[in-house]
Amino acid sequence: YKLYCRELSVRTNFVDADSAILDGAPTFLTLADDKPREHIVRLKLPEGFKAAISGLESPADNEFHASSYDELVDSPILAGRNLEIGEFTIENVKHRLAHLGDSSQWDLQEALSDVEVLARAEIRFWQVLPYDHYDFLNVILGGGGGLEHLDSTLMLARPLGSRKSEDYKRWLGLVSHEFFHTWNVKRLRPKNLGPFDYENENHTKSLWVAEGITSYYDDLLMRRAGLLSETEYLKRLSGQIKSLQTTEGRNVQSLSSASYNAWIKFYRRDENSSNTAISYYTKGAVVAFLLDVEIRKASSGAKSLDHLMRALYEKYAGEVGYTPEQFRALASEIAGTDLSEFFALAIDSTTELDYSGAEDYFGLKLTRPGQDEPTKDDKDDDAEEEEKEDPGWLGLSVANSVITKLTRNTPGYEAGLNVGDEIIALDGYRSRDLSKRLESYEPGQKVIITISRSGKLRELEATLGKKPGEAWKLEVRPARSGAQSGRANNWLSEYKDL
Numbered sequence: 001y002k003l004y005c006r007e008l009s010v011r012t013n014f015v016d017a018d019s020a021i022l023d024g025a026p027t028f029l030t031l032a033d034d035k036p037r038e039h040i041v042r043l044k045l046p047e048g049f050k051a052a053i054s055g056l057e058s059p060a061d062n063e064f065h066a067s068s069y070d071e072l073v074d075s076p077i078l079a080g081r082n083l084e085i086g087e088f089t090i091e092n093v094k095h096r097l098a099h100l101g102d103s104s105q106w107d108l109q110e111a112l113s114d115v116e117v118l119a120r121a122e123i124r125f126w127q128v129l130p131y132d133h134y135d136f137l138n139v140i141l142g143g144g145g146g147l148e149h150l151d152s153t154l155m156l157a158r159p160l161g162s163r164k165s166e167d168y169k170r171w172l173g174l175v176s177h178e179f180f181h182t183w184n185v186k187r188l189r190p191k192n193l194g195p196f197d198y199e200n201e202n203h204t205k206s207l208w209v210a211e212g213i214t215s216y217y218d219d220l221l222m223r224r225a226g227l228l229s230e231t232e233y234l235k236r237l238s239g240q241i242k243s244l245q246t247t248e249g250r251n252v253q254s255l256s257s258a259s260y261n262a263w264i265k266f267y268r269r270d271e272n273s274s275n276t277a278i279s280y281y282t283k284g285a286v287v288a289f290l291l292d293v294e295i296r297k298a299s300s301g302a303k304s305l306d307h308l309m310r311a312l313y314e315k316y317a318g319e320v321g322y323t324p325e326q327f328r329a330l331a332s333e334i335a336g337t338d339l340s341e342f343f344a345l346a347i348d349s350t351t352e353l354d355y356s357g358a359e360d361y362f363g364l365k366l367t368r369p370g371q372d373e374p375t376k377d378d379k380d381d382d383a384e385e386e387e388k389e390d391p392g393w394l395g396l397s398v399a400n401s402v403i404t405k406l407t408r409n410t411p412g413y414e415a416g417l418n419v420g421d422e423i424i425a426l427d428g429y430r431s432r433d434l435s436k437r438l439e440s441y442e443p444g445q446k447v448i449i450t451i452s453r454s455g456k457l458r459e460l461e462a463t464l465g466k467k468p469g470e471a472w473k474l475e476v477r478p479a480r481s482g483a484q485s486g487r488a489n490n491w492l493s494e495y496k497d498l
């Protein structure tokens with residue numbers, strides 16, 4: 001059979017004159033009888049292509065063996081003209097980093113060194129090395145994102161994605177995330193996700209554990225490995241908190257519901273998704289942070305989320321899997337106190353999360369909307385530039401005068417505007433640049449908006465608001481106590497108990 005391979009993503013196939021990325025799931029057929037059997041893949045490469053690489057066993061060049069169909073579809077294959085491979089060894093286990101594509105702006109040896117530092121930190125975290133080889137497959141053809149596999153990960157990167165320090169560290173964060181999945185997902189997984197069922201969707205309320213906790217640890221382990229400063233780490237954690245707190249869907253969908261409905265919601269997003277749904281990655285990471293604090297507080301610093309994840313792995317890794325009830329019970333056991341109320345509020349409800357306990361425990365300050373924002377008295381009296389007043393705000397996004405996104409509980413939403421409306425005029429004046437026109441208005445003023453909806457002109461009245469300030473920034477308190485500083489150092493440093 002023939003495949004058309006022209007979609008560049010970590011879930012699909014892409015082949016051109018210089019590169020080939022083959023994912024198992026959209027590529028290989030097998031007999032649907034559930035009987036275990038070996039599968040062998042032999043590649044006939046074009047002239048000039050270098051030997052292929054995959055997490056599969058390779059007894060000969062361009063030949064790969066899988067012990068089962070599960071292993072086959074869980075092992076992507078790369079090949080191409082521009083294929084660079086470096087390696088390092090940890091505990092006598094070979095790890096390889098492959099760059100496929102335009103790697104002219106990437107330093108393979110620098111990346112290899114940083115990936116090794118990160119890999120060692122994560123192996124120390126888990127205290128177990130569960131594979132006999134591992135491959136980091138980095139496709140430098142554009143795009144982004146990654147997908148974990150049993151003994152490898154497939155990642156996409158931009159050709160210029162390593163030139164700026166911030167972009168390069170973001171890529172390292174992706175490496176950290178996908179490698180953490182080697183334990184949390186590939187071997188330790190929610191019970192509903194195994195054994196694999198290729199014929200039906202697998203629903204689970206624990207994707208926040210699989211992805212959210214991983215999203216918490218990806219940056220935290222970079223900090224512990226010395227690849228991020230404390231300020232850089234807090235900036236990243238602030239970004240996750242801000243993303244959650246500025247998504248109106250947090251008041252509509254619970255974290256357990258977001259996990260369960262991933263098949264029908266998360267990967268089928270539309271213009272209203274941010275009003276009705278949340279990301280189990282983002283809220284899961286924030287809840288993981290708060291759960292970490294709860295365990296530390298309850299155990300007087302003797303235990304943490306680290307201990308919970310290692311205990312979960314020891315008890316449920318492999319074909320066993322864990323249920324939501326088992327995860328919560330083990331968390332309470334590790335903490336030495338009943339955490340049912342915490343889980344009921346943070347996981348099963350849409351109640352706003354409480355950050356005050358984490359702030360006090362680590363000596364942090366979280367700036368909230370309308371709180372601690374700079375005032376005129378705080379600003380430089382000698383500043384010559386005249387202070388600009390905040391313009392009026394509707395709370396929507398437009399492209400070519402057409403509304404593409406409308407946030408719940410904003411002036412535009414309350415006025416009755418819809419996604420797809422074309423904004424024609426404000427107060428009778430033609431408006432080709434909405435943001436520029438709104439600079440003539442102040443928050444609190446009323447405006448008549450002329451729109452075209454399904455070809456018919458309408459007029460709606462809106463009361464302009466003030467755009468939310470730069471809030472949800474997490475930083476160290478100026479007057480942090482010695483005890484708070486010590487607890488923060490234990491949190492952000494490498495493993496005092498190892």
